[in-house]
Amino acid sequence: MQYVDNSISYKPVHLLQPGHADYLEELITRLETRTAVIGIIGLGYVGLPLMLRYANAGFKVTGFDIDARKVAMLNGGQSYIEHVTSRSIADARNRGFEATTDFSAASEADALIICVPTPLNAYREPDLSFIFGTVDALVPHMRKGQIMSLESTTYPGTTTEELRPRLEARGFEVGRDVFLVFSPEREDPGNQQFKTRSIPKVCGGDTPACCKAGIALYGSAIDQVVPVSSTRAAELTKLLENIHRAVNIGLVNEMKIIADRMQIDIYEVINAAATKPFGFTPYYPGPGLGGHCIPIDPFYLTWKARQYGLHTRFIELAGEINNDMPYWVVNKVINALNDRGLPLRGSKILVLGIAYKKNVDDMRESPSVTLMELLRERGAEVSYSDPHVPVFPPMREHHFDLSSIELTRESISSHDVLLLATNHSDFDYAFIQKHAKLIVDTRGVYRDSYPNVVKS
Amino acid sequence: MQYVDNSISYKPVHLLQPGHADYLEELITRLETRTAVIGIIGLGYVGLPLMLRYANAGFKVTGFDIDARKVAMLNGGQSYIEHVTSRSIADARNRGFEATTDFSAASEADALIICVPTPLNAYREPDLSFIFGTVDALVPHMRKGQIMSLESTTYPGTTTEELRPRLEARGFEVGRDVFLVFSPEREDPGNQQFKTRSIPKVCGGDTPACCKAGIALYGSAIDQVVPVSSTRAAELTKLLENIHRAVNIGLVNEMKIIADRMQIDIYEVINAAATKPFGFTPYYPGPGLGGHCIPIDPFYLTWKARQYGLHTRFIELAGEINNDMPYWVVNKVINALNDRGLPLRGSKILVLGIAYKKNVDDMRESPSVTLMELLRERGAEVSYSDPHVPVFPPMREHHFDLSSIELTRESISSHDVLLLATNHSDFDYAFIQKHAKLIVDTRGVYRDSYPNVVKS
Numbered sequence: 001m002q003y004v005d006n007s008i009s010y011k012p013v014h015l016l017q018p019g020h021a022d023y024l025e026e027l028i029t030r031l032e033t034r035t036a037v038i039g040i041i042g043l044g045y046v047g048l049p050l051m052l053r054y055a056n057a058g059f060k061v062t063g064f065d066i067d068a069r070k071v072a073m074l075n076g077g078q079s080y081i082e083h084v085t086s087r088s089i090a091d092a093r094n095r096g097f098e099a100t101t102d103f104s105a106a107s108e109a110d111a112l113i114i115c116v117p118t119p120l121n122a123y124r125e126p127d128l129s130f131i132f133g134t135v136d137a138l139v140p141h142m143r144k145g146q147i148m149s150l151e152s153t154t155y156p157g158t159t160t161e162e163l164r165p166r167l168e169a170r171g172f173e174v175g176r177d178v179f180l181v182f183s184p185e186r187e188d189p190g191n192q193q194f195k196t197r198s199i200p201k202v203c204g205g206d207t208p209a210c211c212k213a214g215i216a217l218y219g220s221a222i223d224q225v226v227p228v229s230s231t232r233a234a235e236l237t238k239l240l241e242n243i244h245r246a247v248n249i250g251l252v253n254e255m256k257i258i259a260d261r262m263q264i265d266i267y268e269v270i271n272a273a274a275t276k277p278f279g280f281t282p283y284y285p286g287p288g289l290g291g292h293c294i295p296i297d298p299f300y301l302t303w304k305a306r307q308y309g310l311h312t313r314f315i316e317l318a319g320e321i322n323n324d325m326p327y328w329v330v331n332k333v334i335n336a337l338n339d340r341g342l343p344l345r346g347s348k349i350l351v352l353g354i355a356y357k358k359n360v361d362d363m364r365e366s367p368s369v370t371l372m373e374l375l376r377e378r379g380a381e382v383s384y385s386d387p388h389v390p391v392f393p394p395m396r397e398h399h400f401d402l403s404s405i406e407l408t409r410e411s412i413s414s415h416d417v418l419l420l421a422t423n424h425s426d427f428d429y430a431f432i433q434k435h436a437k438l439i440v441d442t443r444g445v446y447r448d449s450y451p452n453v454v455k456s
Numbered sequence: 457m458q459y460v461d462n463s464i465s466y467k468p469v470h471l472l473q474p475g476h477a478d479y480l481e482e483l484i485t486r487l488e489t490r491t492a493v494i495g496i497i498g499l500g501y502v503g504l505p506l507m508l509r510y511a512n513a514g515f516k517v518t519g520f521d522i523d524a525r526k527v528a529m530l531n532g533g534q535s536y537i538e539h540v541t542s543r544s545i546a547d548a549r550n551r552g553f554e555a556t557t558d559f560s561a562a563s564e565a566d567a568l569i570i571c572v573p574t575p576l577n578a579y580r581e582p583d584l585s586f587i588f589g590t591v592d593a594l595v596p597h598m599r600k601g602q603i604m605s606l607e608s609t610t611y612p613g614t615t616t617e618e619l620r621p622r623l624e625a626r627g628f629e630v631g632r633d634v635f636l637v638f639s640p641e642r643e644d645p646g647n648q649q650f651k652t653r654s655i656p657k658v659c660g661g662d663t664p665a666c667c668k669a670g671i672a673l674y675g676s677a678i679d680q681v682v683p684v685s686s687t688r689a690a691e692l693t694k695l696l697e698n699i700h701r702a703v704n705i706g707l708v709n710e711m712k713i714i715a716d717r718m719q720i721d722i723y724e725v726i727n728a729a730a731t732k733p734f735g736f737t738p739y740y741p742g743p744g745l746g747g748h749c750i751p752i753d754p755f756y757l758t759w760k761a762r763q764y765g766l767h768t769r770f771i772e773l774a775g776e777i778n779n780d781m782p783y784w785v786v787n788k789v790i791n792a793l794n795d796r797g798l799p800l801r802g803s804k805i806l807v808l809g810i811a812y813k814k815n816v817d818d819m820r821e822s823p824s825v826t827l828m829e830l831l832r833e834r835g836a837e838v839s840y841s842d843p844h845v846p847v848f849p850p851m852r853e854h855h856f857d858l859s860s861i862e863l864t865r866e867s868i869s870s871h872d873v874l875l876l877a878t879n880h881s882d883f884d885y886a887f888i889q890k891h892a893k894l895i896v897d898t899r900g901v902y903r904d905s906y907p908n909v910v911k912s
Binding site: 199224237247277304305308 | 612
């Protein structure tokens with residue numbers, strides 16, 4: 001993971017921009033006057049909305065991605081994310097947005113904002129290969145006066161311990177020649193109330209000058225920038241947000257198991273507790289954690305804490321309970337079938353909703369996929385219906401050769417169990433309930449009692 | 457704990473009110489017309505504000521307590537709780553409020569609202585002796601047409617499994633002759649924004665008629681009543697609220713320990729995370745859990761869950777981490793002194809704030825007391841300053857023969873360490889910082905860096 005100096009491809013730094021005294025001032029001026037070029041690396045769920053925001057704020061934006069297919073679509077004015085319209089991409093194109101796979105174009109940008117994935121490897125350790133690959137591809141093309149911002153969620157220390165040395169190895173003095181910040185993304189796909197622009201942006205600089213540059217960068221496109229004292233504080237801020245969420249979901253999943261055993265309706269209890277006007281925030285149980293953030297990010301802290309001799313007990317416990325939820329749900333299905341004298345093996349199960357949360361098409365870490373695999377392993381005939389996912393997409397670790405089934409009277413009644421895994425608003429729940437033999441509801445959609453609904 | 461039938465003292469139920477067909481209707485009418493008499497049993501942090509609310513709503517209220525001293529004070533128009541004014545007690549007296557130790561007066565009340573403590577015993581098991589003692593004292597004096605409401609926090613099942621049989625043993629049919637509900641108290645002493653009246657009141661009835669009676673009871677004095685389907689749902693609602701809080705405080709205490717080791721300021725991180733307008737609620741670390749609810753209530757569920765073969769893992773973990781915080785703080789004190797070449801033994805420690813939270817005089821389960829004991833055990837000379845607690849009160853398990861020390865230049869500078877345990881608004885923090893040799897701050901009061909402040 002060390003930076004490889006392939007110096008044949010570029011000139012030494014000192015020859016590029018000799019004698020420039022105050023890069024910070026010039027950068028800030030270019031950002032304030034919208035004459036800066038914004039480079040965004042990684043055009044996915046985070047980078048694409050951010051590109052649109054900068055384009056709408058009046059900047060020329062260059063988008064970088066290693067996926068030539070995505071680049072071609074964007075340059076053709078097409079989107080590949082459901083909640084980002086092709087119209088908005090075409091608009092951005094008209095404002096000068098261009099996508100490219102050619103990282104040498106980085107030299108033309110004033111800002112390089114990195115929005116690449118930070119997954120876990122098979123041993124639940126941070127996989128920073130996308131970040132390192134990106135930075136190593138960018139650094140040869142960097143010049144003085146640029147700002148680099150990392151938005152990918154990661155452990156405290158990444159920016160200073162990993163990115164800074166890569167810039168220094170190129171001969172830059174960080175905080176004078178180039179500027180380095182960490183500013184965590186807070187995208188929430190499907191959130192109608194808060195958008196990229198209105199979600200405050202935390203930003204920590206590697207030096208005070210870096211922080212100033214970061215405030216100028218984000219202040220030119222985001223309503224509120226929240227500066228913090230270091231990149232490490234900014235990195236931990238994002239982790240705390242997602243740890244808070246993972247733990248609260250873990251807690252309410254544990255409470256669901258207890259309430260279920262006590263034959264108390266956990267949704268009634270949560271909604272009653274939510275009437276307390278202070279000191280309580282409702283979280284809801286589900287079939288397991290999904291999405292790219294909540295199931296993954298907390299373990300970045302777990303990994304880093306080990307270096308300090310510490311064990312992140314709440315994160316581990318939340319992980320155990322949340323990871324166990326699909327198994328718990330499968331047992332609910334087995335018991336519900338068993339109560340009707342049926343085994344799971346050979347039963348026809350229709351999974352309703354395979355996106356990881358409602359009203360999106362995002363399947364990353366979706367618990368529905370785990371459910372489908374567990375059910376298939378146990379001999380069930382599994383199919384699915386999801387208005388947002390017409391065809392089961394290719395996934396790194398999962399394979400289903402399936403298309404979404406249309407929900408008709410016949411398709412509903414021909415399955416032994418409808419497993420309600422994602423509560424999309426598009427589903428006609430009354431119609432489903434009317435025609436289903438048996439529904440296992442993991443989302444608390446059915447509040448009343450029905451003979452054919454099992455709450456899970 | 458069985459109900460003892462001392463039937464000499466009262467007539468059989470059927471002779472008291474023969475032939476009354478609809479007690480529910482009459483009770484509701486009496487509540488709606490403010491002609492009902494409200495009996496409140498237990499005149500402490502919960503019962504006293506509730507008494508004031510009913511008195512202000514136009515009801516005659518009778519207060520019951522086994523403490524003759526409290527009863528005498530109230531009847532003399534005096535309060536014994538800092539945030540309840542004597543003026544308000546005197547006003548209630550003028551509206552007909554009377555306190556008594558004589559439980560036979562219960563027969564004159566239409567409603568019996570039980571607000572007694574539910575502590576844990578030495579083995580961390582529920583101690584319902586106050587509830588049982590109260591109910592057993594009331595039942596002989598009850599008559600048909602009354603409603604009994606339990607407000608004390610307890611495990612799901614208490615009302616139906618323990619109170620209902622006690623009423624039935626007296627010959628009442630619950631839901632016809634008398635009405636039984638559980639409606640958890642939500643008092644938050646010191647909360648300026650929400651008061652008894654404006655905090656929605658959850659209420660679950662033992663039968664549908666009981667629930668109706670409960671809605672009428674609380675609807676006559678509280679702005680919003682939230683009915684739930686059972687007493688057990690209402691019992692679990694209160695526990696969920698406090699478990700949520702205990703777990704979130706436990707989580708942030710664990711995060712504090714990690715951030716401290718990484719030399720990141722956890723308060724900066726929490727405040728930055730709190731700028732996220734959705735999905736995050738800030739909780740703050742401290743020297744340990746205090747008060748009568750959060751450290752205690754969750755274990756009521758732990759105890760009950762065992763009966764169902766379940767283990768409440770989040771509650772246990774939160775308990776472990778929160779209980780460990782005073783030890784962590786004491787180590788901070790020891791290390792801070794050690795950095796200055798001093799041992800704890802023989803050092804003079806002034807604890808700032810011994811109430812369990814800021815701006816109140818309530819010392820129940822205060823972590824300050826634990827801190828004082830740990831420091832004393834280790835040979836420190838311990839004193840305290842708390843504007844809300846002039847004299848260290850008699851406590852069941854703790855003894856300190858101390859009075860609050862006035863904070864002067866001399867008293868501050870004569871101590872080796874000022875241990876800031878409760879962040880009362882009345883403290884002059886700049887003055888303290890100016891004159892202290894060393895401050896160990898467990899509340900994040902000092903946001904900037906000072907050579908004499910150690911963040912803990």
